[in-house]
Amino acid sequence: MSQLDPQSQREKDKQSLHFCAECNNLLYPEVDRSNHVLLYSCRNCSHKEEARSNMVFKNDLKSVTKEQSGVIDSIATDPTLPRKHDSECPACGHPEAVYFQDQSKRIHNRMILFYVCTACEHCYGDELASSER
Structure with missing residues (x-):
């Protein structure tokens, strides 16, 4: 190693x-x-x-990041999230994705699902929500 x-x-x-x-x-x-x-x-x-490091959380105010619906870097490997095996990734075409609901993006109190491809970690929303934006 x-x-x-x-x-x-x-x-x-x-x-x-x-x-x-x-x-x-x-x-x-x-x-x-x-x-x-x-x-x-x-x-x-x-x-x-x-713990290997004493740092639990770092809030770096100098770095500007684009909004990604609450997605974190390693979300695709989270074993506690549900998986969908027939959701084709628009970026790479891979059929498997983890998904979650993000309350901050809901439109008129609707549930909106966000998917993260397990191959390329591309984040995309459900088709119905995308067509209404």
Whole structure:
């Protein structure tokens, strides 16, 4: 296994979600005050692992990012999201995508689904919502 340089490892660690090795649920940051260690713990099965970095969240106000319906970098690999196997990606044609509802984009209180291609991570909305915009 190849080692990343320290800067690349910090970049990788600061933005990634952590998932439980036992049950694949999201791990949440927790402090072990007796040992002065940051841990990630599962709220489902009590699995714990030590954090590789002390950074839990970084709010970089200098970088300007385009709005992507609440999508995060590793959302396509989230095992807790439902998957659709017949949703063709408009960017690459791949048939599988994860999907979620984003309340901030709803039109007249309708449910709008957003899809993220599992191959190229392209984000696209449901067809009905796109045709009404």
